[in-house]
Amino acid sequence: MENTVICGRNPVLEALKSGANIDAVYICGSGGSLTKIATLAKEKGIPIKDASAEKLNFMCDNAAHQGVAAAVAFAEYVSAEEILEAAEKRGTPPLIIVCDEIQDPHNLGAIIRTAEAAGADGVIIPKRNSASVNHTVFKTSAGAASWLPIARVSNIAQTLDELKKRGVWIYGAELDGALYSETDFKGAVALVIGSEGKGLRKLTKDKCDFLVKLPMLGQISSLNASVAAGILMYECVRQRKQH
Numbered sequence: 297m298e299n300t301v302i303c304g305r306n307p308v309l310e311a312l313k314s315g316a317n318i319d320a321v322y323i324c325g326s327g328g329s330l331t332k333i334a335t336l337a338k339e340k341g342i343p344i345k346d347a348s349a350e351k352l353n354f355m356c357d358n359a360a361h362q363g364v365a366a367a368v369a370f371a372e373y374v375s376a377e378e379i380l381e382a383a384e385k386r387g388t389p390p391l392i393i394v395c396d397e398i399q400d401p402h403n404l405g406a407i408i409r410t411a412e413a414a415g416a417d418g419v420i421i422p423k424r425n426s427a428s429v430n431h432t433v434f435k436t437s438a439g440a441a442s443w444l445p446i447a448r449v450s451n452i453a454q455t456l457d458e459l460k461k462r463g464v465w466i467y468g469a470e471l472d473g474a475l476y477s478e479t480d481f482k483g484a485v486a487l488v489i490g491s492e493g494k495g496l497r498k499l500t501k502d503k504c505d506f507l508v509k510l511p512m513l514g515q516i517s518s519l520n521a522s523v524a525a526g527i528l529m530y531e532c533v534r535q536r537k538q539h
Contacts, residue, residue, distance in 0.1 A: 302366040302434045303356040305329045310439025311366055312336045318366050322347035322355065325363040333364055356431055365431075373429075373448045376455050379418030380462055382445060386417070389484040390464055391532055394420045396452055396500045397491040398521055401427040405436025406522035407489065412440035414529040420447045420455060420486075456503040459486050466504045468496050469524055471517065473507030481532040489525045 302311050309329065311318060313336070320343040323330055337344050352361045376392075383390035393411045398404045404427040411419055427433060428448070434441050449455045456466050464484040488504060490496035495518075501507070510519060510527060518524075 300368050300429065300434070301355050301431045302368055303352070303359050303361040303364075303431045304435045305333065305362045305364055307431075307434045307437070307439045307442075308364050308366045309333055309336070311368065311434070311442040312340065312342070314439075314442035316366075316368055316442050318342050318368050320345055320367050322352060322365045322367070323363060324349050324352055330363055359431060359435065374418070374445045376418075376420055376447045376449060376458060379420070379445050379447055380459075380464075383417040383484075389482070389536075390486070391416045391529070392418055392420060392459070392464065392486040393525060393529065394452065394456070394466075394486050394488040395422075395426065396488055396496055397422060397425045397494075398489065399425065399427055400492055400521075401430060401432040402436045403427075403492060403520065403522045404429075405433040405441070407525045408433065408437040408444055408446070409440040410522065410526040410529055412437070412444040414526075414533050416444065416529065418445035418447060420449060420452070422452050423448050423450055425491075452497075453499045453503050456486065456488070456500070460503075460505075465506065467506045467508055467528075468501055468504035469509070469528060470496055470501060470504075470507040471509055471512075473509040476508040476510055476528055476531055479506060479508050479531075481528075481535045485532055487525065487528050487532070489521050489528075492521050 321337045322345050324347050355365050464486050466486050468488040
């Protein structure tokens with residue numbers, strides 16, 4: 297179990313709604329959404345503690361907390377198998393986002409937010425050389441990290457092999473791939489997004505069934521990882537709606 301702190305009004309509210317394992321809610325001030333948070337925490341039997349702004353600044357590493365933080369016993373990491381099982385229960389082809397060493401928590405949070413909005417079944421991250429799901433990720437995801445299953449695995453390449461055995465096609469985002477708009481995403485899909493600076497690692501790239509790219513028509517040769525992931529996710533959504 298990994299402990300973390302969720303900071304900010306909307307992320308804390310979403311964590312409360314989702315039934316996250318919250319140890320205590322710390323509040324500085326009152327009124328507006330803070331009252332709503334306090335009421336919901338009380339209904340769920342979660343301790344509410346008065347906190348100074350200085351206390352919240354310390355808890356949140358000086359991140360913007362908007363007067364509230366929640367201490368969470370973060371046990372929400374799941375297995376890749378559990379993500380597949382959830383997709384089977386929904387009766388839809390899996391849509392899984394695999395982050396290959398995304399190290400910026402803002403990028404990871406943005407990817408999780410888009411994945412949840414796009415109806416993805418889960419996100420897979422590696423245990424090493426990757427941002428973990430901390431308070432920055434929670435805040436950037438606007439609370440989506442409380443709802444979307446997230447698996448943290450020891451070996452991305454091995455996990456991709458396991459997904460293949462379950463009938464999932466692996467699509468890697470790479471500059472030397474085929475145009476994303478000319479690629480079929482209607483089946484069981486795992487989208488693999490590489491790190492901000494280096495892209496996909498060689499072994500990860502070799503495990504992909506398909507490589508896809510976005511057209512780059514300007515002087516910049518690549519997009520932010522979370523932006524590229526969002527475009528690809530919604531192409532999957534678009535094609536599935538037409539199917």
